[in-house]
Amino acid sequence: xxxxxxxxxxxxxxxxxxxxxxxxxxxxxxxxxxxxxxxxxxxxxxxxxxxxxxxxxxxxxxxxxxxxxxxxxxxxxxxxxxxxxxxxxxxxxxxxxxxxxxxxxxxxxxxxxxxxxxxxxxxxxxxxxxxxxxxxxxxxxxxxxxxxxxxxxxxxxxxxxxxxxxxxxxxxxxxxxxxxxxxxxxxxxxxxxxxxxxxxxxxxxxxxxxxxxxxxxxxxxxxxxxxxxxxxxxxxxxxxxxxxxxxxxxxxxxxxxxxxxxxxxxxxxxxxxxxxxxxxxxxxxxxxxxxxxxxxxxxxxxxxxxxxxxxxxxxxxxxx
Amino acid sequence: xxxxxxxxxxxxxxxxxxxxxxxxxxxxxxxxxxxxxxxxxxxxxxxxxxxxxxxxxxxxxxxxxxxxxxxxxxxxxxxxxxxxxxxxxxxxxxxxxxxxxxxxxxxxxxxxxxxxxxxxxxxxxxxxxxxxxxxxxxxxxxxxxxxxxxxxxxxxxxxxxxxxxxxxxxxxxxxxxxxxxxxxxxxxxxxxxxxxxxxxxxxxxxxxxxxxxxxxxxxxxxxxxxxxxxxxxxxxxxxxxxxxxxxxxxxxxxxxxxxxxxxxxxxxxxxxxxxxxxxxxxxxxxxxxxxxxxxxxxxxxxxxxxxxxxxxxxxxxxxxxxxxxxxxxxxxxxxxxxxxxxxxxxxxxxxxxxxxxxxxxxxxxxxx
Numbered sequence: 001x002x003x004x005x006x007x008x009x010x011x012x013x014x015x016x017x018x019x020x021x022x023x024x025x026x027x028x029x030x031x032x033x034x035x036x037x038x039x040x041x042x043x044x045x046x047x048x049x050x051x052x053x054x055x056x057x058x059x060x061x062x063x064x065x066x067x068x069x070x071x072x073x074x075x076x077x078x079x080x081x082x083x084x085x086x087x088x089x090x091x092x093x094x095x096x097x098x099x100x101x102x103x104x105x106x107x108x109x110x111x112x113x114x115x116x117x118x119x120x121x122x123x124x125x126x127x128x129x130x131x132x133x134x135x136x137x138x139x140x141x142x143x144x145x146x147x148x149x150x151x152x153x154x155x156x157x158x159x160x161x162x163x164x165x166x167x168x169x170x171x172x173x174x175x176x177x178x179x180x181x182x183x184x185x186x187x188x189x190x191x192x193x194x195x196x197x198x199x200x201x202x203x204x205x206x207x208x209x210x211x212x213x214x215x216x217x218x219x220x221x222x223x224x225x226x227x228x229x230x231x232x233x234x235x236x237x238x239x240x241x242x243x244x245x246x247x248x249x250x251x252x253x254x255x256x257x258x259x260x261x262x263x264x265x266x267x268x269x270x271x272x273x274x275x276x277x278x279x280x281x282x283x284x285x286x287x288x289x290x291x292x293x294x295x296x297x298x299x300x301x302x303x304x305x306x307x308x309x310x311x312x313x314x315x316x317x318x319x320x
Numbered sequence: 321x322x323x324x325x326x327x328x329x330x331x332x333x334x335x336x337x338x339x340x341x342x343x344x345x346x347x348x349x350x351x352x353x354x355x356x357x358x359x360x361x362x363x364x365x366x367x368x369x370x371x372x373x374x375x376x377x378x379x380x381x382x383x384x385x386x387x388x389x390x391x392x393x394x395x396x397x398x399x400x401x402x403x404x405x406x407x408x409x410x411x412x413x414x415x416x417x418x419x420x421x422x423x424x425x426x427x428x429x430x431x432x433x434x435x436x437x438x439x440x441x442x443x444x445x446x447x448x449x450x451x452x453x454x455x456x457x458x459x460x461x462x463x464x465x466x467x468x469x470x471x472x473x474x475x476x477x478x479x480x481x482x483x484x485x486x487x488x489x490x491x492x493x494x495x496x497x498x499x500x501x502x503x504x505x506x507x508x509x510x511x512x513x514x515x516x517x518x519x520x521x522x523x524x525x526x527x528x529x530x531x532x533x534x535x536x537x538x539x540x541x542x543x544x545x546x547x548x549x550x551x552x553x554x555x556x557x558x559x560x561x562x563x564x565x566x567x568x569x570x571x572x573x574x575x576x577x578x579x580x581x582x583x584x585x586x587x588x589x590x591x592x593x594x595x596x597x598x599x600x601x602x603x604x605x606x607x608x609x610x611x612x613x614x615x616x617x618x619x620x621x622x623x624x625x626x627x628x629x630x631x632x633x634x635x636x637x638x639x640x641x642x643x644x645x646x647x648x649x650x651x652x653x654x655x656x657x658x659x660x661x662x663x664x665x666x667x668x669x670x671x672x673x674x675x676x677x678x679x680x681x682x683x684x685x686x687x688x
Binding site for chain 2: 067082083084085086119120121122123124125207208209290291310311312313314316
């Protein structure tokens, strides 16, 4: 029997699930679109990854990360819940011990993580603007009728990248449209967009950070070769795109699951067959005081699993 | 007259007492909510910062409740907040609210204006100078007592064994202070409130991280504007100290006070350049927190706040020289706290790991 550790990363755009073994080898992975329905997507993903998993692997620990990490932990029975910044750092330093900088660009957010000797010493994450993240690229690709998978290769074919304003997604789009209308070709515009996004990233989240090699580039957007090339040019060095760039957060969670379940001496994982269970949330407004907190109740079938959202702690409940 | 003022943390309890005891009627400003934000965003210029928008919303809310006069502060120097009251007045006039904004400029800036406005508030309430001074004194005692119990709550919260007990204790203490009407009653209420907080069931074996909160005054002082960051961090097991309390300049036991002149401390990084607002403070305070052995600093900045942006770009140098990590959070219209929670959790992870590494190095040194 092989011990496997499950990591689930539920983000705004994608839901990623992985199972790794004791040597950090990836056994299976699943990538799904969250489509705004995290509960259903996790149930589906879990079922699918259970089907893929070799019969001799037994889940010995589970962890969740991503913006829906708390909700997901209730659904799957996680041993540890961790924020995605720490999860990404753990995955990268486990794969390459000497990594000093991590560039991570996902669906709605982008972050930079600075590590020294395997320890996170600084990080930053975009705050009020999502210009230059996956969602924006997605939107531009569909506007140009190019599939997102081919978007990067278009950029590579460019001879003279056009300068695009990259500070704000809305302005970037109108700048692109204006250049299109002047007759610039699509390749040069896409390459220009890639350069603009890199400029914006370095100026925004990368501002004031000491970027030392090796630099790892991960997150769903790392699939875009055009952006990889733009980063290489800007930084004057080759960034490393790890093989499993799209699921690094989930891998980090799985590594944490191993530690947590060992410490605990077991796992709370509920198993893969949870798609029959009916999970739902209900909320009400507390009338206890003038704060009028919105209290959320989470049910597994008819059983109340957890309650949160109150500021005073009066309603808070965890049946785990 | 029906008088109101901006909502800043728990200070409204003392200011309410002040207005009522000056012989006026007080329209208590409600805690900023999503409704406040809606109103503010609707009527404020798009590029104004979040304090402007929240205040705009608050002023419209109190105008609705019948406020005739709003007392607020002005300000001098390169931060545009000093002119906000003028803009607010224009907008309130445009919306035909009939509300008059009376702003107190710093006395050093225009002493005559300051006393003229003070006299006006006193006379319209019908108070003698002697009575007025007495009322101001009691108000000040009340503000001090409010700060005192709040400070203790942030010290105790990371030790609490039942989430929320400290916060509930704080609310109870504030209620008692609200009911106090003279110096003796305030003292009694404060002592009882402090005792209430000390009696919260605690696990004193914990060794909480210590984080200093710095940044622009409004978002630092108003929990509703900063996602209740001190409570959030406290419940994550972190002790917090914030750089600004209304009474901190008169205190000796706080980390940021008059004794350690923050401008002098910030000078090596700024020279003589006046960056306005609380920018210079943010730099000086980061140094002060590092010197006092804090594990980290969180800078709160309204989105597009120039002074804090300048401070932010200088802080990496300070952070490196003094070995103290700083996390900057830009605050705007978002009310979802998940994003803030994620960043704070990651920051706490980072600080904990640093402590571990430091402790390990310490042991290694001992062995050698």
